[in-house]
Amino acid sequence: MYSFDVENPETVADAVAALGQDEAQALGGGQTLIPTLKQRLAAPSVLVSLSGIAEIKGVSADGGAVVIGGGTTHGTVANEAGAYGALAALAGNIGDPAVRNRGTIGGSLANNDPSACYPAAALGSGATISTNTRSIAADDYFQGMFETALDEGEIITSVSFPIPEAANYQKFEQPASRFALVGVFVAKYADGVRVAVTGASEEGVFRWSEAEAALSSNFSAEALNGLSVSADGMISDLHGSGAYRAHLIGVLTKRAVAAAS
Amino acid sequence: MPKDHGIGASPKRREDVRFLTGAGNYTDDINVQGQAYVHFLRSDVAHGKINNIDTAAAAAMPGVVRIFTGADFEGVGGIPCGWQVTDKHGEPMKEPAHPVLAQGKARHVGDPIAAVVADSLEEARNAAEAIELDIEELPAVVDMKAALEGGATKVHDDLDDNLCYDWQFGSPADETDAVFANAAHVTTLELINNRLVANPMEPRVAVGDYSRANDESKLYTTSQNPHVIRLLMGAFVLGIPEHKLTVIAPDVGGGFGTKIFHYAEEAFCTFAAKACNRPVKWTSTRSEAFMSDAHGRDHVSKIELALDADNNFIGLRTDTYANMGAYLSTFASSVPTWLHGTLMAGNYKTPNVTVNVKAVFTNTVPVDAYRGAGRPEATYQLERVIDKAAREVGVDPIALRRQNFITQFPYATPVAVEYDTGDYEATMAKMEELMDLPGFAARRAASEANGKLRGFGVNCFIEACGIAPSNLVGQLGARAGLYDAATVRVNATGSISVMVGAHSHGQGHETVFPQVVAEMLGIDESMVDIVHGDTSKIPFGMGTYGSRSLAVCGSAMVRATEKIINKAKKIAAHLLEASEGDIELKDGQFSIAGTDKSVAWGDVTLAAYVPHNYPLEDIEPGLEETAFYDPANFTYPAGAYACEVEVDPDTGKVTVEKFVSADDFGNVVNPMIVEGQVHGGIAQGIGQALLENCAYDENGQLLSASYMDYAMPRADDLPHMENYTVDHSCQTPCTHNPLGVKGCGEAGAIGSPPTIVNAVIDALQSGGHNVEHIDMPVSPSRVWEAMQG
Structure with missing residues (x-):
């Protein structure tokens, strides 16, 4: 360096x-x-x-939402976000213990790696990302691979995740990095189901709206039969073609629905 | 009851105390007073013409001692190749120059172009960025077959083309062709043995030091064989006579073959230390390791197996393209030929075997020996084609192998080697017992109920280890002898230092070698230490590779210990006033046969060094003996491996559910260490089969240049321990070395890849997928693509 x-x-x-x-x-x-x-x-x-700033650390459950300070490590989320089990499970499966002991939710969301796990949870939960200047809806926050709505110098102070009725995250690991080759986060809320996909698209994390519509009317794996994602715009690399990733989205979404709790 | 000491016991590895408590002394731990640091400016293009290197601005940067380019090495030798292969026309292989720093052209990503020596690594890196390099990118050749087409870009302009050699071996081709013409069945398979990066935990490091007072050079380096480095670098590159050059390989954190070879960075640090009159240190980053450590495997092969109407193997024909990379690494030329062609008969009595190998230069990192070296490539082809043949002729794959086993020993193969001993039926039977074959149907049904496909894979292998008889390998082109050496130095009070040519970098020599000496003398193992890794301390041995340490260096140690015993008996006879012929050595006591008169080991050793009451007129004082041992033949470890895998048909992911190895290593000195070696080898083999893939794009850019894209095997990629059995109870001792040992270091890496792939194909076939082959690594995406047809 x-x-x-x-x-x-x-x-x-x-x-x-x-x-x-x-x-x-x-x-x-x-x-x-x-x-x-x-x-x-x-x-x-x-x-x-940012690791010495106490005010952006910690996990709290408040009014039907889990609120996580931007400087909170994955390990802490895994241990303390039990009010939102799918989120805690996701955090507990990021990287290895060393990564989880240092890496933070704010860092992950600010970087917006197209294969990271947290963007799927934030978008799939309709989370709100709060910074030192404003609050941003997840739907407005993610703007493509490594691109976010953050301005220069803006700091994520907290992320608020509405607690769903049921949710699950399925990660299929890229064999080398063990980032998500494809990861699908499914969350069922009273007003509908959200499905967010990471790892697959050249545009970064995205919502699979057809699946959301189908699952909102029938929250079962069978509701996804016949639905598929186009391979266009999917990442194609050493570890899998766009077609393979598109296929995995369907497989993992079904598994997430089946496992949602 | 298992022995608790000596040969056959499993004492814990004594070296692990320092390794596990952070007290090891690795090359990077060595810092010489006043040392400077070198950073190499490496090519970021696969093929480029160097028009100009302007170092003026960089040389003026803070801390810079000196900047070197290829021009500084024009009067210096290039990195040599240690093995000259003769092609099928009787011509020597093409052997292009391999300069320490690139001269005129860069030939692969990572090829060192310039080197900055500075007071600190930071300053060296800063200055390297200020070097103005004018390099003109040229088209790169990456694919071997494309590299051999007319008009292909030449990696080396002074050669006619990119062909290093076209080699043919074994039965005369026309005879084998005639057998094929009359075969009842021919099975053909084309496959790729994937390119691998060895990835030892410790990256390569070199520290060059020079004493102006004595005109002596010293190199500390991460090597498996310090004497080989001293010979190659001293004699062929830098012109330093042996008595003025010391090479020290201290604790080395894994080698797997890739630390056998002499590398440019070693020669550079030694050269620069003298040129700068300052110690010069280089520590490879992991990124540099990916683009400068010699890679492994990378064969593209077509294999054909001919069977008669009774399913006897009657002929075998192979055509292999072997990637050499941009330059010939130290033993690169021998791997696809003498370490591969000679093993192509496998465990089978196929009477006609013809092997063809074309070695090809490409704009990629040099490729050389990697755990198994040639033998995994041979085994993989053979055992995959046998599996395919079994399916085609509708025979059980175990039965087809069994029917064709060699059963009489010694056995001379059509590919030049003579197996001394073996019992392939015994290892197969042991494998069958441990795999619980009758339970497979129920396990498959359970997997299917769970939505998974379960497959069974079997594989037999043989390897040639204990490398190697010097006169034989000399005829085959080796430019070195392959004996080894040991000096047993008994100290006055009876403790012993054994100086050995073998080098331990994970093998556990420091534990195993003393077990042998202690057993022979009947003394406690704690009285024996080995010394290795320093050419100024040890006799001229050839180091550790090819599963040779115990079979070759251990044999030298046995011979030297026998000399010690002979001399000690003379001393004991004098002390006991008896005839030498009546002296027996047992449990550390020399006694007169049939009497209760004895002297202890320590009394004899003390007498040797304090020779007051000593037969000085007959024998010299002291107790120190050296032996060089040159093996009469290779050793031939063999085994039968099997596994069960599950394939998730939705994702293509393969998991190894059960794995059994039944090996014949001959006699075993330390069963725990042997099992550890096999576990490690199987982990690497599973890594090759399922995960590891060194990939280049068509421009010669390395796609898998870090752990983000190069998948290493991890603990959870292996079966749980209760489903993972390594067995070595079948033992046919080697007939030609004194310990009867065969070598165990590479077996796991040789035997496991075809086992896994055979099982995956079986799983897919069981699910109705007509998939005949998937190239390694059998990654989820490749399995899924294959299932799509």
Whole structure:
């Protein structure tokens, strides 16, 4: 890596101020950023660590929603988000214990890796992403691979997940990275079912609206019979063709529905 | 009851205390006073003409000691190849220059073009970014068959084409062709043995040091064979005589073959240390390892098996393209030929076997030996085509193998080697017993009830280990002897240091070798240590690869210990005032046969070094003996492996549900370590079969350049322990080495890949999918694609 300075603010306000410096970069758990720095693919002059900010950490259940601070690690979510079991299970299956001990939900959502798990949970739950300046609906937040609605210097302070009647996340792992080759998050709410797919599309996480419509009228795996996703626009790489990924979306959505609780 | 010490016992590995408590001393732990650091500027194109390298700005950067380019190595030798293959026309293989730093052209992604030596690694990297490299990208050749087409871009401009050699071996081709013409059935299979990256846990490291006072060079390096490196680098690259060059390979964190070879970075650090008059250190990053460690396998083959009307194998014909990469790595040329063609008969009495191999240069990382080296490639082809033949002629795959087994030993194959011992029926029967074959139908039904397809796969293998008789390999093109050596140094109080040419980098020599010496002398194992890895301390041995350490170096150690015993008996006879012929050694006591008069081991050793009462007129004082051992033949471990897999038809994912290996390693010194070796080998074989894939795109860019895309096997990719049995109870001792051992290091990696693929095909066939073959790695997407037809 190149040399850089590190700042450790203790409040969101101080972090926002620090991020106003030239070439400043926020550092969450560092699970993507640190490897990027090691490869000299980024050269920030200042890293502003968010891990010392108490006000953006923790899990609470409030008015039918689970609210998770942006600086909360996957390990903490896995242990403490029991009010939303599918979400806790998803967090508990990200990476390995070392990753879960450092990586944060805010870091994951801000990066919006097209194969990450959390974007599927946020979009599939219709979550609300709150920052130091505003609240953004998940439907407006994800804007393509590694693209989000966040502005420069904006910090995710919390994410609010409405608790569904039933939900499940199915991840089919890419054999090397064990990121999602395809991951499908299904959540059933009183006003309908949401189905969010990660890992598959060149546009990043997306909602499978046909499946949502079918499942909203009949929440069973059979309701998905005959539905399929087009391979157009699906990622095609060493680990699977677009057609294979499109096929997996159908398989995993059925499994998620069958396993939803 | 199992033995608790000596040969056949399983003491815990003594080296693990330091490895598991962080007290190991690896090459990267070595820091020499005043050392500088080198960073290599590597090609990011697969093939490029270097028009200019402007280092002026970079040389002025802070901390830079010196920047080297190919021009600095024009008067220096290139990296040599240790084995000259003669092609089918009697011509020597093409052997292009392999400069330490690229000269004129870069030939693969990762080819080192310049090297910056600086006070710190940070400064070296900074300066490397300031080098102005004018490189003109040229078309790259990646696919081997395309590389051999007329008009293909040449990797080496001074060669006629990209063919290294066209080799033919075994039965005369016309005779084999005639057998095929009259066969009742011919089964043909085309397959790829996937390219692999060895990925030892410890990346390669080199520290060069130079003493101006004595004109002595020293290289610390991550090597399996320090004397081989000293020989190759000293004699062929840098021109340093042996007495002025020490090579030290301290603790080494895994090799798997890829640390056999002499690499440019080793020569560079040794050269630069003298040129800069400063120690120079290089530590490979994992990214560099992917593009500079020699890769493994990468064969594209067509194999044909001819059967008569009674299903006897009557002929075998293979055509293989073997990727050499851009340059010839140290033993690259021998892998597809002498380590592959000679094993093509397998465990079967096929009378006609003809092997064809074309070795091809491409714009990829050099390919060389990787755990098994040639033998997995042979086994994979043979055992896959036998499985296909069994299906085509409607015979049980176990029965077809059994019918064609070699049963008489010694057995001379049509491919030049003579198997000394073996009992393939015994290992097959042991495998059958451990697999619980009668229970398979119920297990398959249970899987099917669960929506899964269950398949059974069997595989037999044989390998040639204990490499190798020097006179034989010399005739075959080896440019080195392949003996090994040991010095047994008995100290005055009876403790022993054994200096061995073999190098331990995971094999457990530090535990096993003392078990042998202690058994021979009847003393406690704790009195024996081995010394290895330092050319200034050990005799000239050839190192560790090809499952040779115990069979070859262990035999040298036995011979040296026998010399010790002979001399010690003379001393004991003097002390006991008896005739030497009457002296017996048992449990560390020398006694006069038939009497209760004895002297202890320690009394004899003390007398040797404090020779006050000693036959000085007859024998020298001291107790130290050296032996060199050159094996009379290869050893031939063999076995029968089987597994059951489940295939998820919805996703194509394969899981290994049950795995059994029944090996014949001859005698076994430490069963626990043997089992560990087999477990490790099978894990690597399952990795190759299901996960690992080193892939290039058509431009020669490495697609699997990190662990994000290169899938390594992990614990949860293997069967649970209760469904995973490694057995070595079938033992036909090697007839030509004193321990009767055959070698166990590579068996698991050789025997497991075809087992897995055979089982996957069986599973798919059981589900009505007419799939004859899937190339490794048999990844979920490949299985699913195959099921789509």
